Amino acid sequence: MRVCFETSLAAKSILAYSPGHDKADKLGNYDSGLYKSSNNVFSLGIHLNTPTLCMTDSSTPTTPEEAARLMRWAVQASVVVAIALIAVKLVAWFYSGSLSLLATLVDSCMDLLASLFSLVVVRRALSPADAHYRFGHGKFEPLVGLIQAAFLAGSAVFLLFEGIRRVISPEPLAAFGLGIGIMIFAIFLTGGLWLFQRYVTSRTGSVAMQAASVHYRADVVVSLSVIASLILSANGLRFFDTLFALAIAAYIFYGVWDIVVQSLQQLLDRELPDAQREDITRVALEHKQVLGMRDLRTRRSGLTAFMQLHIELRDELTLLQAHRVGDEVEANLRQRFPDAQIMIRFDAASAVRDLPEK
């Protein structure tokens, strides 16, 4: 919304529009219209954890349908993998009665729970806008991210305690032959799932998918570390399982932090990365009839990027002509950002010229 502009126009027009004037000025201050783009404040913004979005990564942007399909596959695959692992471990546990196997079985059940939850909420996130959520359900996705992160952090805390407990009262690792076989099977299955989820994350930029891939990556690393500890302890090098547990917990916390930051950024309506903002500006200004643009505001909700901007057109254009230019700019932007919701307002250039300088 061009707040600054509205107020300045209101001041000289018939409108008695004083309320909110102070706020409008304040809001207008950070605006960087094109003329001021040399001193862009936002390009100095700190992006510690800029999400890896499909639009920045690959030259061919993922279409919304493709992204939705990939994400559905990914959540369904994680449910299938969890069920397969539970079945195999259950059979092996019946056969061997091993306590360690029972522990990993419980772990897989928790995975299944988390995957089912993701499945339900991701479906919701991908469902089209309805009367209650006219901006779409995209924000359910960072919510999944947040809850998965809490779940992961809990398991990291558990690992941490377990590791410390083993330092205090060391236990010999039981090298169960059947268990190792199952673990290797699990590594391959979860490893495959992780690779697929990572691919989907890079194609869609979905934070829920990223959370899931961090989860399964941790599972793979834990299984590998158990095997490594077994080999090391067979050679007389003990305590490595504790060291590994602590290191993995730290590693999970790091991944969790990243997911939390990204989820919160979406929930709190943070701007898109600068590279994408610059792309939007460039594409909008490429149109010959567009004299200038201002007040670009962006946010992200799940797979959908929301952008609103004001383009400046010649005063003499009729409404119909101006509208056509707007449609064309929108079409150009959509080519670059296929899954975007774009709101373009056209300003009469003469009105915009009177804007106060920053």
Next chain:
Amino acid sequence: MDAIESQSALAPEDAASLMRLATYSAVSVAVVLISAKAMAWLYSDSLSLLATLVDSCMDALASMINLLAVRKALSPADAEHRFGHGKFEPLAGLGQAAFVAGSAVFLVVEGIRRIITPQPLEAFSLGIGVMLFAMAATSALLLFQRHVVRRTGSLAIHADSLHYRTDLIVSASVIVSLVLAAFGWEGFDALFAMAIALYIFYSAWSIAKQSLDQLLDRELPDAQREDIIRLTLEHGLVRGMHDLRTRRAGITAFMELHIELDDDLSLLQAHQVGVEVKAKLQEQFRPAEILVHIDPASVARDLPARDFPL
């Protein structure tokens, strides 16, 4: 929230200062209660007093986090959050809901423990004095917070008042239990604890739901949407409207709508109509961020029908 309805009378700056004041008062009340209880505890060494002291410390912590969140929520938009920081408010609300739900779980566990192994309530006179003082201070804070919520519709203040309200009810129930125990009816404290826990869960759920509605960009209540539609269509040059979308972030309402105007208006004239519609809406909804998109009526006529009504 019924509070949203009455906010129109308040200017955004006044709302902001009221909200800040409410967070400062909450922290002050918590600090005063902590010092009073700490002194009484040092003097009496009562375990029950220590428990309520710990409770007040948790309150102070929650209120301080709330204070920071509200400050952040009220800070103006910047380069990284061009839609403003309003969503920090529902985030704080979600945190408070989790906090309050946790304390309810504690109450339930405590209540069950007392049913299994009943403990006589100790009627400590100093303790009752402190409790009455705490109840008076908490009630005053609650009244003020309720006033602020009515005026601003702030979710964070509403959430903050929730745990003070539960404190008040818990204190009252302890006194009632003491009186009942004096008449020979024992075991009521455990029952009360369970009932209060249920009530707290209910309140925490409603706060969490309201917070999630905002975080997930749910539409404003239907009554407000109808107001927006009515005000927009009142303008003489507006031929029609479509695609009204609304959401809320903290105390700010966001709305975007398309108005339909005659094709042959000049861009400047059309623009003027847009500005007028916006000003009218802004009068009714403050603070609000409004984006009015102008469509030529001929183009709007050819739009495909929507799956759901305007």
